[in-house]
Amino acid sequence: MTELPPLSRREREVMDIVHELGGAAAARIRERMTDPPSDSAVRSVLRILVEKGQLSAEWDGPRYVYSPTVSTHRARSSAMRHVLKTFFGGSVEGAVTALLQLEDSTLTPDERARIRALIDRASKEGR
Known part of the structure; x- marks a missing residue:
């Protein structure tokens, strides 16, 4: 792209x-x-x-x-x-860490599960 x-x-x-x-x-x-x-x-x-x-x-x-x-x-x-x-x-980890540390961002259990699934899929795809 x-x-x-x-x-x-x-x-x-x-x-x-x-x-x-x-x-x-x-x-x-x-x-x-x-x-x-x-x-x-x-x-x-x-x-x-x-x-x-x-x-x-x-x-x-x-x-x-x-x-x-x-x-x-x-x-x-x-x-x-x-x-x-x-x-x-260029650090994805740094961006994710910053998002998770925002005071006004709370993840629901469903959101956490979806994010874990995305990370697992990215790992399997070598990303």
Whole structure:
């Protein structure tokens, strides 16, 4: 799987919002942004993301609706690779440890069982 192109902080924020909503117009995206820039700045970021192939734009009446061109699964994998590399030096163990040490994360017995099964499967597959 090829790596997705790097995104700026604003581009990543827009992509997160569009993935969460499944698609949205510029005004809706801007409403969801932290410390939103001007309307024209949001439209500029959207145009750049379309040019990068991250979003598609479909005319819907008086506005464009933007949708992700990359599946959420692929975007999630790319984001995790970036987080692992940037914050954990590539260490999966370090990332898992950090997740388990979060104060507000409690695993249910079912979640623990599913995670154990995933680890067992990864071991059998040599990962």
